[in-house]
Amino acid sequence: MKQRTPISSRKWKDITDFDLKVLSVVIIVLSLITIALVLYTFYLKMQKSKVEVIIKEVGTNTTPPTERTIKTATQTVIIVEPAKEATSLAVSIDTAARSTSTQLNQQTAGQEIKKDENLQMIRLETESTETANVNAQQPQQQTQEQSTQPKAEAEKQEQQQSEVNTYLKDITKFDYNLLVSRMAENLPESALRTVYLYTVDGETALKIAKLTQNYVIDRSGSKYYVLTLNNVMPELNPSKSIYTITTDPISSSKDAFKSVVNLRTVGISAFSISTKSGYIICLGIFTSENQAKSFYYSQDWTELSRYGHVKGAKVSKIGQ
Secondary structure, three states: OOOOOOHHHOOHHHOOHHHHHHHHHHHHHHHHHHHHHHHHHHHHHHHHHOOOOOOOOOOOOOOOOEEEEEEOOOOEEEEEEOOOOOHHHHHHHHHHHHHHHHHHHHHHHHHHHHHHHHHHHHHHHHHHHHHHHHHHHHHHHHHHHHHHHHHHHHHHHHHHHHOOOHHHOOOOOOOHHHHHHHOOOEEOHHHHOOOEEEEEOHHHHHHHHHOOOOEEEEEEOOEEEEEEOOOOOHHHOOEOEEEEEEOOOEOOHHHHHHHHHHHHOOOOOEEEEEEOOEEEEEEEEEOOHHHHHHHHHOOOHHHHOOOOOOOOOEEEEEEO
């Protein structure tokens, strides 16, 4: 009969697969128990860290905490009663704070009222000072105006002297064609309101032309009409208005200049006037409306349109 061998006497190589499975299960269970213990310990530490500590200030009217001991047959219970805070102190503190804030508000209001009064006093003093300065400056301004009047007259005289036509300075003999070639092509907008017309002979026309840079000359028989913007010879009692043929405004300054030059080549004393809406072409200088109408109806406007801008031509009066 065969004898059995105890398990404890087996060798390592005699361990079966079942034994390995049992061992692995035991190891896993122990590992889970260890992890659970670690987590539980961590949880207890977290609970201890969440304990809140409340510190209360103890005032003079605050009663300390008291202990009460209750004994039973099986155990002894000690009850600690919390301290009671005095509410009267809080009420008095709030009342004092409110009264203090009220006093501060009253003081600030009083200070603002004083500031407003000071500002009003300063404003009154400033206004009185400004009034005194204005009253003191008025005589000075009057004196300055009186002193500037002679200066203005002197400047006007100097301006008239500076307006001497340098292009005609050396001319001693009257030449109508030469004066036409040297007269102004364009006049400022003020020419629509203020002009001076001299009806003179040839020699006087040359003298007038020498006294100004802006002049326009035309003729009718043996008489010459000289148009200026300033009264360069008041002793001749010039007329302050003229009649002429005006066109619709033209926007291009080059076209206006070209029209003036081309119309002068056919014997028309043409010039332009600058306005806000453009350049008005003026054809001829006339002393009466009848002369202007006679010239208007004697022209072939279709032919003249080949030389320059004549659209909207009509008899007009410029000046006063």
